[in-house]
Amino acid sequence: MLLKQKHATNANLKAYQKFATMKADKILYDLLEVATREEIIKNRRDFGKSNEQLDKEEADHDALQEEKSDIEEENDELQSENEELQDQNEDLEDQLEAEKKKEPTPKNVTPKKPVAKASPKKKSTRK
Helix, strand or coil, rough: CHHHHCCHHHCCCCHHCCCCCCCHHHHHHHHHCCCCCCHHHHHHHHHHHHHHHHHHHHHHHHHHHHHHHHHHHHHHHHHHHHHHHHHHHHHHHHHHHHHHCCCCCCCCCCCCCCCCCCCCCCCCCCC
16 A cells, blocks of 8 residues: 555554545545655556456466366376276186186197208308
């Protein structure tokens, strides 16, 4: 508040702070006694800019909070989907194990070893 900066000993400061809109005219007259018109206008513009900036920051914050909640919801959905897929995977692995146990295993069968092919002998190039 410009009046507080320029005239900190003003007797009406507490009342002006509580009822700023109702006492706007009186605040202006008191300000004109201690500050120039240009200072008052500059302060008012700066105050308006700071309010606009605060409004923009608040809107940005709200948008970020909404985006955060959307991401958290998506994360929860993905986690539950992941759990379901893991359960399905475990069920399929159990079914595969059960099918392997049902298949008869051949007895006394030894796996065949690959036979090395005979390569043709190289002819000497010496004379």
